[in-house]
Amino acid sequence: MHSALSLSFSQASLPLPNRPLCSLNAAPSTPRSLRFCGLRREAFGFSPSKQLTSCRFQIHSRRIEVSAAASSSSSANGNGATSKSFDYDLVIIGAGVGGHGAALHAVEKGLKTAIIEGDVVGGTCVNRGCVPSKALLAVSGRMRELQNEHHMKAFGLQVSAAGYDRQGVADHASNLATKIRNNLTNSMKALGVDILTGFGSVLGPQKVKYGKVGFPDNIITAKDIIIATGSVPFVPKGIEVDGKTVITSDHALKLESVPEWIAIVGSGYIGLEFSDVYTALGSEVTFIEALDQLMPGFDPKISKLAQRITPAKDGRPVMIELIDAKTKEPKDTLEVDAALIATGRAPFTSGLGLENINVATQRGFIPVDERMRVIDGNGKLVPHLYCIGDANGKMMLAHAASAQGISVVEQVTGRDRVLNHLSIPAACFTHPEISMVGLTEPQAREKAEKEGFKVSIAKTSFKANTKALAENEGEGIAKMIYRPDNGEILGVHIFGLHAADLIHEASNAIALGTRLQDIKLAVHAHPTLSEVVDELFKAAKVESTASTTAQSVKVAV
Numbered sequence: 312m313h314s315a316l317s318l319s320f321s322q323a324s325l326p327l328p329n330r331p332l333c334s335l336n337a338a339p340s341t342p343r344s345l346r347f348c349g350l351r352r353e354a355f356g357f358s359p360s361k362q363l364t365s366c367r368f369q370i371h372s373r374r375i376e377v378s379a380a381a382s383s384s385s386s387a388n389g390n391g392a393t394s395k396s397f398d399y400d401l402v403i404i405g406a407g408v409g410g411h412g413a414a415l416h417a418v419e420k421g422l423k424t425a426i427i428e429g430d431v432v433g434g435t436c437v438n439r440g441c442v443p444s445k446a447l448l449a450v451s452g453r454m455r456e457l458q459n460e461h462h463m464k465a466f467g468l469q470v471s472a473a474g475y476d477r478q479g480v481a482d483h484a485s486n487l488a489t490k491i492r493n494n495l496t497n498s499m500k501a502l503g504v505d506i507l508t509g510f511g512s513v514l515g516p517q518k519v520k521y522g523k524v525g526f527p528d529n530i531i532t533a534k535d536i537i538i539a540t541g542s543v544p545f546v547p548k549g550i551e552v553d554g555k556t557v558i559t560s561d562h563a564l565k566l567e568s569v570p571e572w573i574a575i576v577g578s579g580y581i582g583l584e585f586s587d588v589y590t591a592l593g594s595e596v597t598f599i600e601a602l603d604q605l606m607p608g609f610d611p612k613i614s615k616l617a618q619r620i621t622p623a624k625d626g627r628p629v630m631i632e633l634i635d636a637k638t639k640e641p642k643d644t645l646e647v648d649a650a651l652i653a654t655g656r657a658p659f660t661s662g663l664g665l666e667n668i669n670v671a672t673q674r675g676f677i678p679v680d681e682r683m684r685v686i687d688g689n690g691k692l693v694p695h696l697y698c699i700g701d702a703n704g705k706m707m708l709a710h711a712a713s714a715q716g717i718s719v720v721e722q723v724t725g726r727d728r729v730l731n732h733l734s735i736p737a738a739c740f741t742h743p744e745i746s747m748v749g750l751t752e753p754q755a756r757e758k759a760e761k762e763g764f765k766v767s768i769a770k771t772s773f774k775a776n777t778k779a780l781a782e783n784e785g786e787g788i789a790k791m792i793y794r795p796d797n798g799e800i801l802g803v804h805i806f807g808l809h810a811a812d813l814i815h816e817a818s819n820a821i822a823l824g825t826r827l828q829d830i831k832l833a834v835h836a837h838p839t840l841s842e843v844v845d846e847l848f849k850a851a852k853v854e855s856t857a858s859t860t861a862q863s864v865k866v867a868v
């Protein structure tokens with residue numbers, strides 16, 4: 312498998328420590344225009360700016376700061392009584408979406424639960440991730456539509472020049488983050504989860520301390536402990552982030568400026584979503600990607616299509632070779648107004664006291680088994696200790712963190728549950744959206760070759776979908792990879808209007824083991840976008856000897 316695929320969307324996106332920018336060699340077969348030592352320029356939007364400012368790089372490391380004195384809220388109704396020997400049944404370190412999901416489920420299961428937070432409730436997703444970025448993307452979607460005269464005319468609409476107030480857009484993002492943060496906090500308080508403020512660490516088996524620097528530590532015991540400490544932006548060595556001209560997503564989400572020309576280093580989720588925002592607000596965006604293709608984690612068909620229609624004002628993406636792959640000679644210097652470093656996320660696991668329980672991290676990630684149980688330095692499971700979310704690196708997505716938390720609570724309350732990560736959907740909220748679940752085609756073919764089964768592909772487009780056409784959004788495709796011998800869905804990839812919502816029919820089918828020969832008989836309302844997925848299922852050619860879901864798969868109840 313090509314190394315690019317190891318950074319798959321459906322797998323952990325490992326940051327690449329100590330990897331200098333542009334240090335990767337492209338595959339020898341790569342065409343000349345793509346042969347660069349991992350550095351490629353792709354300009355979308357306006358033609359290159361003439362007036363450019365050099366970026367200065369400085370090293371900056373980020374630490375979570377304890378924001379408030381250690382305190383505990385009183386336990387209200389709903390939070391169960393613990394067994395006598397422990398302060399709590401469950402203590403969670405980190406109140407991001409993973410910790411929050413686990414806490415709510417724990418209370419539902421009757422566990423006396425506490426959650427320790429060293430910064431603000433909601434973690435990355437709510438404060439510096441999913442939530443504010445989707446608010447910015449909601450604005451970029453509308454801007455795109457209003458700016459697209461052709462699109463508007465096709466509806467018979469006339470719109471005068473669209474404009475925006477930068478601070479107003481920024482406020483929309485920060486207001487939404489505040490609102491969701493309050494919702495999260497209130498939901499835990501209402502159920503009686505004790506929210507303990509301070510930096511938490513593991514003192515020993517079933518023992519945790521938390522507190523603020525300079526204050527005495529609070530020590531609590533728990534029958535089970537979940538580490539859910541998340542991640543921070545990963546910045547490759549040698550790049551200095553100043554928060555103004557060289558920024559990470561933490562800064563970009565505040566939208567303190569809209570640079571005329573911005574280089575985005577890394578073409579993963581963050582790079583793509585911010586390119587959507589910046590281009591809609593008038594910036595020229597240039598991608599710099601270390602691997603030999605843009606969007607290396609996506610199914611190749613989808614990434615090709617997405618690149619082709621990434622909005623470009625002049626319709627011509629510019630591609631410039633910067634460094635020779637073989638000689639490593641610099642070919643060009645890129646001078647831009649700002650650079651967004653979107654090269655992955657690093658786990659935030661330092662200071663957790665892992666040495667007290669003989670746990671060694673792997674590139675910062677906490678090693679866990681398929682049940683999120685922490686593995687120690689001797690390869691043994693640490694009793695009563697779990698790690699969920701970005702900190703274990705299995706799948707750096709908000710809903711994956713939460714689902715892992717729920718699966719841990721299920722286990723500690725006596726119901727064994729192994730989460731199928733191949734059934735967890737992912738979506739990139741660009742315009743149009745991109746979504747996926749399961750394997751990409753190259754991954755599926757590799758697996759098929761190893762395990763000796765056949766792979767088939769079904770494709771449909773949005774072009775014939777009535778709802779999409781009514782919206783003048785006929786550009787888009789859906790692709791499914793499946794086994795013709797038994798009707799198993801291996802992967803689904805959608806690119807088009809509301810792709811992020813459409814993927815769930817496929818992800819639920821994978822999670823429940825539903826086979827194509829059954830789901831293709833299900834009925835979809837007309838006219839809806841979900842008919843795109845219906846068509847995809849109906850297009851599958853499953854061998855007549857394949858048994859139905861009920862006979863072939865045991866669905867857990």
Ligand SMILES: Cc1cc2nc3c(=O)[nH]c(=O)nc-3n(C[C@H](O)[C@H](O)[C@H](O)COP(=O)(O)OP(=O)(O)OC[C@H]3O[C@@H](n4cnc5c(N)ncnc54)[C@H](O)[C@@H]3O)c2cc1C
Binds near residue numbers: 404444702
């Ligand atoms: C720009 C951006 C956009 C994103 N968009 C999406 C999206 O649209 N959809 C999606 O699914 N995912 C998205 N993600 C990813 C998502 O935010 C993460 O996968 C998710 O937040 C991980 O949740 P978590 O609970 O593991 O960690 P986090 O959300 O990072 O939370 C960890 C919490 O633990 C606290 N903490 C850390 N150490 C300690 C300690 N020792 N003691 C006490 N507290 C501690 C932190 O302060 C933090 O509050 C996005 C990420 C970014 C950066």
Ligand SMILES: NC(=O)c1ccc[n+]([C@@H]2O[C@H](COP(=O)([O-])OP(=O)(O)OC[C@H]3O[C@@H](n4cnc5c(N)ncnc54)[C@H](O)[C@@H]3O)[C@@H](O)[C@H]2O)c1
Binds near residue numbers: 325602706707
């Ligand atoms: N919509 C969403 O669900 C969403 C949105 C944003 C972020 N996220 C999550 O946040 C995580 C971080 O996102 P991300 O986009 O930073 O990471 P990513 O892993 O998705 O993409 C990083 C990209 O940077 C490239 N890269 C790495 N080092 C480089 C270097 N030195 N020079 C040039 N390119 C380099 C990689 O090849 C890769 O293409 C992701 O794992 C994702 O799960 C999810």
